[in-house]
Amino acid sequence: MNRYNIIEQTGEQATGTIYFGENKETLEKVIIKKYKKKFYTWSDCMALREIKVLRTFNHLNIVKLKELIKENNVLYSIYEYMDQNLYDYYQTLRDSNTYLQETEIKSIMHQIFQALHYSHKNQFFHRDLSLENVFINHDTQQVKVSNFQAAREMNAKGQLTDYITTRWYRAPEQLLHSASYNYKIDCWAAACIMAELYLLGPLFPGNSESDQLFRIIKILGTPKDWPDFHNLMLNMTKNKGQTPVYEPQELAYIIPQASVEAIDLLKRLFIYNPQNRFSAAQALNHPYFTGISLQQYKMQLTNQNSFLSPSNSRSNQQHTGQNQEKQSKSQFNKQGKLNQVKDQDQVEEDPNEYLTSPTKKIQKTHQQRLQQK
Secondary structure, eight states: TEEEEEEEEEESSSSSSEEEOOOOOOEEEEEEEEEEOOOOHHHHTTTSHHHHHHHOOOOOOOOOOEEEEETEEEEEEEOOOOOOOOOHHHHHHHTTTOOHHHHHHHHHHHHHHHHHHHHHHHEEEEEEEOOGGGEHHHHTOOOOOOOOOTOEETTTOOOOOOSSOGGGGHHHHTTTTOOTTTHHHHHHHHHHHHHHHHTTSSSSOSSSHHHHHHHHHHHSSSSSSOOOHHHHHHHHHTSSSSSOOOOOOOHHHTTTTSOOOHHHHHHHHSSSSSSSSOHHHHHHTTTGGGGHHHHHHTTTTTTTTOOOOOOOOOOOOOOOOOOOOOOOOOBBOOOSOOOOGGGTTTTTTTTTOOOOOOOOOOOOOOHHTTTTT
């Protein structure tokens, strides 16, 4: 670590402390993670999930692991840095009563789905996708997914932990303690992020696991096309009480800022049955992203550095933004129904390729977000 200056602590994780630092020789700004656990061999270091993943990953929209350093049995990981996480980014806009334009949301979500598609194709799913784990550079609008410490190999054996994802982004199958969820939980979490970027507040801000599930059902309706739902519900409630029956609300009224294409994509991602839920590849092929090209932001990329700033506190002021005018391009027929999405247009995928096994006004503090686990 004699080549790096540790300048400021920027965060705390279960596995380590996060610092802002710089290379003494090049003055390159970096993010440094100091692990709490002691490591006595390099094989122990290499066994860490986030290290295992990021050493092999190389993608425009995934934060790069630059270096590993082990000194006196203490492990440090050195990462490239970004300006802000997405929560801090939109909080700045919200404080100035400014909504994100839909073109910005499209660019952000396109890059998130690119990262997920790459990760899933390489047989890992993230399992903790949230606004705090996605970062953005202001000048280039480049987006990168980070924090793969909860990532899991798709062919890994053994029971999966159902509470790993941050609660507000947790898929129904996790909330119902399914032992065989798969990579589609990342797609549900991405949909939660997408809705939150429009609302500048979470769509399902549950206070507990049961409240989280209730909020989902109240908006999306009681599942009708998911055979596992009732069995999982019975196991969770231990046969106590009845499952609430709700009809789905219209997302267009809940997220009035979103275009018709955006609402349709959200509906395809917010499907209870994971087998029918859109994958990242299918999302990328949706008409919502028509006209979005990777080249649009590849051309803007530079070697400049940006600082991954500490998270700001959640504002206690209520979000009272006005509805924005919705503009929709002609991907819809005269009846307003979305034309069929074709996977082969852009990204080819086997729908079973990745399976692993059988609002309104929001006021939450940043500390409450951190307590969702």
